[in-house]
Structure formats: structure tokens, C-alpha cells
Amino acid sequence: METAPVETRAPSIGALKLAQAQSLLESSGLDAWLVVVRESAERPDPILRFFFDLDFTWTTFFLVTRDWSAALVATFDAPDLVRLGLFDEVVTYREGPRAQLLELLRKRDPARIGINFSIDDALADGITAGLRDYLAESLAGTPFASRIVSAAPLLSVLRGVKLEEERGLVTLAVNETELMFDRVRDRIRVGQTARQIAGEFHVEAARGGVRTAWPKHHCPTVTVGAKSPIGHVGPSEEPVTLNCAVHVDFGIILNGYCSDLQRFWYVPPAGGSGAPEPVRRAYQTIVDAIDLAARSLIPGALGWEDDEKARKLLLSRGYPEYPHALGHHLGRAVHDGGGVLGPRWERYGREPFEPVRVGNVFTLEPSIHLEEHGLISLEEDVVVGPKGAEFLSRFPRELPILRLP
Amino acid sequence: METAPVETRAPSIGALKLAQAQSLLESSGLDAWLVVVRESAERPDPILRFFFDLDFTWTTFFLVTRDWSAALVATFDAPDLVRLGLFDEVVTYREGPRAQLLELLRKRDPARIGINFSIDDALADGITAGLRDYLAESLAGTPFASRIVSAAPLLSVLRGVKLEEERGLVTLAVNETELMFDRVRDRIRVGQTARQIAGEFHVEAARGGVRTAWPKHHCPTVTVGAKSPIGHVGPSEEPVTLNCAVHVDFGIILNGYCSDLQRFWYVPPAGGSGAPEPVRRAYQTIVDAIDLAARSLIPGALGWEDDEKARKLLLSRGYPEYPHALGHHLGRAVHDGGGVLGPRWERYGREPFEPVRVGNVFTLEPSIHLEEHGLISLEEDVVVGPKGAEFLSRFPRELPILRLP
Numbered sequence: 001m002e003t004a005p006v007e008t009r010a011p012s013i014g015a016l017k018l019a020q021a022q023s024l025l026e027s028s029g030l031d032a033w034l035v036v037v038r039e040s041a042e043r044p045d046p047i048l049r050f051f052f053d054l055d056f057t058w059t060t061f062f063l064v065t066r067d068w069s070a071a072l073v074a075t076f077d078a079p080d081l082v083r084l085g086l087f088d089e090v091v092t093y094r095e096g097p098r099a100q101l102l103e104l105l106r107k108r109d110p111a112r113i114g115i116n117f118s119i120d121d122a123l124a125d126g127i128t129a130g131l132r133d134y135l136a137e138s139l140a141g142t143p144f145a146s147r148i149v150s151a152a153p154l155l156s157v158l159r160g161v162k163l164e165e166e167r168g169l170v171t172l173a174v175n176e177t178e179l180m181f182d183r184v185r186d187r188i189r190v191g192q193t194a195r196q197i198a199g200e201f202h203v204e205a206a207r208g209g210v211r212t213a214w215p216k217h218h219c220p221t222v223t224v225g226a227k228s229p230i231g232h233v234g235p236s237e238e239p240v241t242l243n244c245a246v247h248v249d250f251g252i253i254l255n256g257y258c259s260d261l262q263r264f265w266y267v268p269p270a271g272g273s274g275a276p277e278p279v280r281r282a283y284q285t286i287v288d289a290i291d292l293a294a295r296s297l298i299p300g301a302l303g304w305e306d307d308e309k310a311r312k313l314l315l316s317r318g319y320p321e322y323p324h325a326l327g328h329h330l331g332r333a334v335h336d337g338g339g340v341l342g343p344r345w346e347r348y349g350r351e352p353f354e355p356v357r358v359g360n361v362f363t364l365e366p367s368i369h370l371e372e373h374g375l376i377s378l379e380e381d382v383v384v385g386p387k388g389a390e391f392l393s394r395f396p397r398e399l400p401i402l403r404l405p
Numbered sequence: 406m407e408t409a410p411v412e413t414r415a416p417s418i419g420a421l422k423l424a425q426a427q428s429l430l431e432s433s434g435l436d437a438w439l440v441v442v443r444e445s446a447e448r449p450d451p452i453l454r455f456f457f458d459l460d461f462t463w464t465t466f467f468l469v470t471r472d473w474s475a476a477l478v479a480t481f482d483a484p485d486l487v488r489l490g491l492f493d494e495v496v497t498y499r500e501g502p503r504a505q506l507l508e509l510l511r512k513r514d515p516a517r518i519g520i521n522f523s524i525d526d527a528l529a530d531g532i533t534a535g536l537r538d539y540l541a542e543s544l545a546g547t548p549f550a551s552r553i554v555s556a557a558p559l560l561s562v563l564r565g566v567k568l569e570e571e572r573g574l575v576t577l578a579v580n581e582t583e584l585m586f587d588r589v590r591d592r593i594r595v596g597q598t599a600r601q602i603a604g605e606f607h608v609e610a611a612r613g614g615v616r617t618a619w620p621k622h623h624c625p626t627v628t629v630g631a632k633s634p635i636g637h638v639g640p641s642e643e644p645v646t647l648n649c650a651v652h653v654d655f656g657i658i659l660n661g662y663c664s665d666l667q668r669f670w671y672v673p674p675a676g677g678s679g680a681p682e683p684v685r686r687a688y689q690t691i692v693d694a695i696d697l698a699a700r701s702l703i704p705g706a707l708g709w710e711d712d713e714k715a716r717k718l719l720l721s722r723g724y725p726e727y728p729h730a731l732g733h734h735l736g737r738a739v740h741d742g743g744g745v746l747g748p749r750w751e752r753y754g755r756e757p758f759e760p761v762r763v764g765n766v767f768t769l770e771p772s773i774h775l776e777e778h779g780l781i782s783l784e785e786d787v788v789v790g791p792k793g794a795e796f797l798s799r800f801p802r803e804l805p806i807l808r809l810p
Contacts, residue, residue, distance in 0.1 A: 038527045039527040039528065039738075039740055041619055041620055042449075042451045042527070042528060042738050042740075043449075043451065043527060043530065043531075044447075044448075046447045046448065053620075053622065054620075054622070055619070055620050057740060058752055059752065074752065075728060076728070076729065079634045079638035080622075080623070080638050080639060093752070094728055094750075095750040095751050095752060096750055096751020096752040097751075097752065098751060117533065117534035117535040117538070118535040119535045119536075119538050119539045119542065120535075121535075122443045122444040122447070122448060122533075122535075122536075123444065123447060124535075125448065125533040125534065125535035125536060126448075126533070127533065127534045128522065128527075128530040128531070128532065128533055128534065129522035129530065129532050129533065129534045129536075129537040130522040130523040130524045130525075130526075130527075130529075130530035130555075131524075131527075131530060131534075132534040133522070133524050134524045134754075137524065150535075214446055214460070215446055215458075215460050217458065217459070217485075218485070229484045233484035233485055234485060323480060323481070323499050324481065333444075333447050335444055335447075335462060345499075345500040345501055346500050346501020346502075346503060347463055347464065347479065347498070347500060347501040347502065349539075
């Protein structure tokens with residue numbers, strides 16, 4: 001077995017994350033972790049990107065215990081996996097995997113086998129429904145049938161607690177994104193439309209050789225003034241004018257890790273010195289809410305508690321609640337799994353009840369919508385330390401005024 | 406509701422496929438079809454690409470009956486879907502969708518509701534396990550809980566039976582790919598490695614502004630002589646020599662539809678006139694097997710029956726069985742769902758028992774591996790008509806000899 005890594009960009013992350021997964025099994029109440037995929041180019045399990053950038057056509061199993069790991073894979077899917085050298089064993093099959101799967105399980109005899117499904121955590125919900133049925137069918141009549149449980153407790157920490165190397169990669173992505181914002185900001189002109197500003201961000205991404213953090217059709221989301229539609233939506237033909245708010249939500253994927261930032265600029269009227277008072281007051285409220293949320297992001301706090309602090313601050317100043325969460329995890333995925341800094345609304349399920357942990361990377365993004373001026377919001381990226389959050393992004397506390405010729 | 410389509414490349418396919426799905430409900434034993442996704446950029450249901458190129462962050466429902474269709478979507482995910490104008494209704498929610506989901510179901514009261522899961526058909530297995538649990542939980546205590554069944558019979562035909570417009574798009578992709586093969590073939594030189602030949606295909610894809618049909622790390626797969634590894638594997642450093650076989654498996658995605666072709670060339674020795682007899686005999690056997698399989702691809706035949714004809718022809722000439730299926734569906738996905746022309750092996754489950762239908766597009770790709778010369782194989786793309794298959798690809802019946810300077 002050769003050991004040359006296939007993933008050249010971040011060669012050691014796969015091995016480090018596998019070791020992290022192994023170290024988390026016991027505290028997650030698991031003896032083994034079993035990942036199952038097929039046609040993974042079409043139906044990916046998003047956890048696999050942590051380990052390699054490979055796809056598997058036929059049903060493929062990855063079995064991990066505290067001190068051992070194995071892959072069971074169809075012959076034609078095997079060569080790159082063998083070359084990767086990540087797993088202690090790579091077992092191949094031709095006609096079907098069931099007999100060898102049972103043999104692998106018998107050899108280790110795990111009492112609790114976690115697989116990737118979760119009602120609440122979309123990023124821990126890696127296995128498809130039919131594939132879980134297939135696994136149940138394959139294990140029927142064996143002791144393993146009753147040992148399958150959710151691996152969500154493992155995945156929540158594996159995704160959510162970033163290794164030092166991962167925090168470094170998110171920081172690189174954030175820094176690069178801040179520079180892209182700077183350059184596009186300097187090219188904004190009166191008459192330019194939201195769609196054209198979005199195009200400038202795509203130029204930046206192309207020059208940097210990076211993908212946008214979410215599908216580029218609505219990355220960035222650009223809101224110009226009060227008439228642009230709000231939400232995950234493609235940019236409109238609304239032009240920048242004098243006396244106008246410009247808001248952008250943008251992120252990139254650099255070395256496999258995401259950034260996610262929102263910036264806000266105000267274009268003053270001719271001869272005017274700054275933004276109108278309602279805009280200044282809303283911006284200051286956003287800044288205060290982010291500051292409060294960051295200070296309160298203490299290990300052990302629950303996600304909803306942090307959201308509630310920011311939400312109540314806005315309410316106390318007479319603004320309505322923002323119709324979304326305060327923030328989300330950020331990492332390999334832009335909406336990374338394992339909890340949310342969000343309200344206890346039905347759509348968030350149990351996610352707001354996940355505790356904050358050292359090494360979590362979150363976005364903080366409260367928003368205010370002013371009927372007359374549009375969307376006023378910032379989004380900062382922070383990492384949780386033992387005593388609260390540190391900002392990875394610049395956090396522009398002064399409202400940026402954009403004087404255009 | 407505006408009606409300007411967001412998908413500009415093939416604007417009418419989405420509406421046509423939705424109408425096709427509606428027309429197939431009754432024969433699939435369904436009263437309604439329910440598609441559920443969340444974080445669909447990370448966990449896509451591959452069926453949605455038929456209708457639009459949009460992603461949904463929060464849990465989103467698409468409900469289709471014979472004469473009506475609706476989407477239930479979080480407010481922030483809604484604007485593009487409204488603009489698309491594909492659904493009769495777009496209902497939005499803020500805190501959670503359950504109440505509105507039940508209301509939509511009660512309004513139509515379907516007796517059998519198909520959702521996308523399948524033990525055997527990976528492309529019909531669109532819903533994740535936790536999301537199916539979430540749906541079950543949401544419907545608990547209502548009459549709908551016991552009405553959920555698999556939509557696989559619907560998806561099998563919806564994916565598998567290509568509309569005329571879709572067949573046209575596959576044909577365009579195939580034709581473009583044949584031209585790419587021609588151009589790369591003309592640039593092959595002695596000493597060029599498998600990896601370099603793969604690079605030339607990536608140059609073609611970049612110039613054409615198209616993506617490869619499967620991840621470019623192993624698209625194309627290039628096999629040079631007997632020493633290259635076989636399978637879904639990145640290209641090796643094996644150089645082209647005189648007296649050497651070159652085999653390439655490559656496809657592209659053009660306008661959202663895939664091609665998938667294998668071509669074989671023989672580089673003769675200096676002064677030699679052609680390929681050695683074992684190579685010629687194997688190539689002729691591949692040609693005969695494809696001809697036989699195409700003639701036998703009659704509506705109503707089962708997938709395994711067609712595979713067996715080609716498989717037995719190879720056996721009858723003293724070659725071993727190929728360790729894979731004869732062919733697969735081709736369309737939006739390169740391994741499209743809804744059956745396979747493959748043997749009744751465990752790993753194919755019930756897929757070889759799907760009948761061939763008019764409008765199916767299949768690959769035909771038997772292979773022979775010669776110890777001394779490497780992989781000898783072709784892959785042709787065909788469409789099933791009322792009386793058998795028609796070739797969409799060129800099908801080079803004469804062994805192509807590549808004379809290199």
C-alpha cells in the first residue's frame with residue numbers, strides 16, 4: 001500500500017479528522033462508526049469531504065473503531081482509496097458486499113454502531129433512506145441489526161469542533177474574502193445594478209481560483225436600497241443611487257473551507273456627510289448585538305441562549321425580531337452542522353439546544369429591515385475560545401460611508 | 406407571480422418533465438408525489454435538477470398531483486421559486502412548515518403518497534434517512550402517516566424514459582464528445598503519459614465550457630498498455646510506446662445532459678501494419694457483443710437478459726466475464742437510475758429486472774482485459790426505439806490504428 005495522498009491541498013487534515021473521530025467515539029456512546037454511500041457523486045455524504053475528495057459508484061462502507069479503520073469497496077472503486085493509505089484495511093468485492101461486511105463487523109463485534117442519520121442536523125443526515133433500509137436488510141437475523149444507532153452526537157462534535165489546522169484554513173478564507181470585498185467596494189459606481197455588483201464578486205472568485213461558498217446564482221446576495229428582494233435570491237436590476245444602502249452577503253471556499261461575510265455600505269446624498277439617522281441607529285444596533293453575542297458565546301452556553309441575547313437587544317430598541325437564526329456553524333460547509341445559534345422555532349428542531357464548544361466557528365448575523373432603506377446587517381465569523389469568541393473577520397464597528405463620484 | 410424562467414439553458418424541460426411526472430402518477434400507483442429536501446446544496450435530491458437549478462437551505466416540500474403542484478418553502482428560500490413560475494402554488498413559512506404541510510395534504514387528500522426512497526435504485530433514493538423520519542414524525546397521528554410509499558416506480562420511468570427534447574440533448578453531448586476524442590487522438594504522441602492524455606481531455610472540456618460527466622479526477626480514465634490500473638482511478642504515469650494499446654473512458658455534461666464514451670486505439674510497432682492478432686480478435690468480439698446487445702435491446706426485455714447475451718458471447722469465445730454491467734442508463738446523471746443492463750449479482754439488487762422501455766438511453770460497454778495488452782473495450786450510447794436500439798455514437802467497428810511519428 002503506497003501512502004502518497006491524493007488530496008494535495010490539505011494533505012494532513014483527513015488523517016487528523018479520522019484520529020479526531022476515533023477519539024470521540026467513546027464520549028459519543030459508540031463502539032464503531034459506519035459510513036455507507038453509493039453513487040456518491042450524485043448522493044454525497046458531506047462528511048466524506050473531510051477525509052478525501054473521491055467518489056464511489058457502488059455501495060461502499062467505511063468502518064471506524066477506536067484503534068482501527070477499514071473500507072469495503074467494489075473492485076473498480078478501490079485503487080485510489082488504496083493509494084490514499086488512510087485506512088488500515090481496504091477490502092474489495094465484486095458481486096456484492098454483504099458477506100464481507102458481516103465478516104468485518106464480526107471481527108470487531110461493536111455493541112453500538114453509529115450511522116449518519118439525524119432528524120434535526122441536516123449535515124449529520126448523510127445516509128439516504130433506502131440505503132439505511134438496505135443496511136437493515138443486510139444485517140437482518142444477525143446481532144448487529146439491533147445495534148445501529150444515530151452517529152449524530154459524534155458528527156456534531158467532529159464537524160463543530162475545528163482543529164487548529166481547520167481554524168487556520170477558515171481564517172485564510174475569511175481574510176481573502178475581506179480583500180475581495182475591499183476591491184469590489186472600490187469599483188462600485190452610481191448606476192451599477194445589484195446584478196453587476198454580484199458579477200464583480202464572481203470576477204474576484206474567478207481571479208482567486210475559488211468557488212463561491214454557496215451556489216453562485218445567489219452568492220453573493222446583493223441588496224441595493226429598499227426595493228431589492230431579500231433572502232437567498234439572485235441579484236436584481238436595482239441600480240445604486242446617491243442616498244442609498246448597499247448590502248452584500250458573500251463567501252468563498254478556499255482549500256475546502258468556507259467564509260461567509262455580510263458587509264454594508266451607505267452612499268450619502270450629494271453634499272451629505274453621512275447616513276440618515278435611522279440607518280446609523282440600526283447599524284449601531286447590529287454592532288451592539290454582535291458584540292453582545294460574541295461576549296456571550298461561552299463554552300457550555302446553548303445556541304438559543306446566545307440568539308436570544310441578540311434578539312432581545314433588537315426588540316429592546318424597538319426593532320422586530322429577525323426572521324432567521326443569529327448564526328450558524330462555518331467550516332467545510334457554509335451552513336455547517338452540529339447546532340445553530342437560533343431561536344427555539346419548529347424549523348430548527350433540537351439544533352438550538354446544542355451547547356457551544358471551544359473550537360466552534362460561528363457566523364453572527366442579526367439583521368434589521370427598514371422599510372425606507374432596505375436591509376441593514378453585518379455577518380462576522382468568530383471562533384469560540386475558553387472565555388468567549390474571537391473575531392476572525394474585521395467587524396467594521398463604524399458605519400462605512402461610500403462616497404461615489 | 407412572474408413567469409420568467411431562471412434556468413436559461415433548457416427552459417422548457419422542467420415544465421415538460423413535471424407534466425411527464427403528473428402523467429405517470431396513475432400507472433405508478435400514486436395519487437401524489439412528495440419531494441422533501443433541506444440544505445440541498447450539501448444533500449441534493451438528484452431529481453430536482455430536472456426542474457430547476459435552485460438550492461434550498463430549510464426543509465422544503467414539493468407536492469405534485471395529476472392536475473396540481475405546490476411548493477412549501479421557507480420565506481428566504483422562496484423568491485427564485487416564485488419567479489420560476491413552475492408550480493401552481495408557492496406557500497411560504499417562517500417558524501416551521503408542519504401546519505401548512507398538513508393543510509396542503511388535507512386539501513388534496515391523496516391515498517398513496519410517493520416519496521423518493523429505494524433500496525435498489527440509487528438515483529430514486531433522494532430523501533435522507535433522518536428527513537424521512539422527520540416526515541413520519543410530522544405526519545404521526547394523521548391519516549397520511551400510513552399513506553407514504555416509495556416513488557421509485559415513478560422515478561424509474563421519469564428518469565429512464567427520455568422525452569424527445571432530452572434525447573436531443575444527449576445526442577448533442579455525444580456528438581461534442583466524439584469531436585473531443587478526435588482532437589485529443591490527433592495530439593497523442595509516443596512518450597505522452599496517461600496523465601498527460603487525461604490533461605488534453607481537460608483542455609477540451611475547458612475550451613468547450615463544459616464539466617466532465619463524472620469527477621474530473623478520474624474523468625477521463627486513461628489506460629495505456631497493460632500496466633495502467635483499471636477502474637475508476639486517476640491516470641498513471643504510464644507512457645505511450647510503439648506496439649501499445651490506448652483506452653479512454655470520457656464523458657461531458659452539456660446543457661445538463663451527459664455523454665459517456667469509451668474509445669480504443671492501437672499504436673502499431675515501427676513498420677508494423679496493425680494490431681497483434683489477440684488484440685484484433687478481442688476488439689472484434691467487443692464489436693460483435695455490442696451489435697448483439699443493441700439488436701436485443703427490445704422494449705419489454707429485462708436488463709439482465711440483454712447483459713447475458715453479450716456476456717455469453719464473450720464466454721463462448723473463450724474470454725472471461727467482464728466484472729461489471731453491460732451498460733447503464735444515461736441522462737441527467739451519467740449513471741442514471743431506473744434499472745441496469747447488468748447481471749443478477751447481489752450488488753445490483755432488483756435493478757437488472759427492470760424492463761427496457763422506448764425512450765431509454767443506455768450505454769453498452771462490454772470489456773476484455775488481456776494480460777499482455779491491457780483493457781480492450783468500447784462504450785457506445787444508444788436510444789431504444791420500438792424495434793431495438795439506435796446508436797447515438799459513431800460505433801467504430803474497425804479497430805482504429807494510430808500511427809505515430
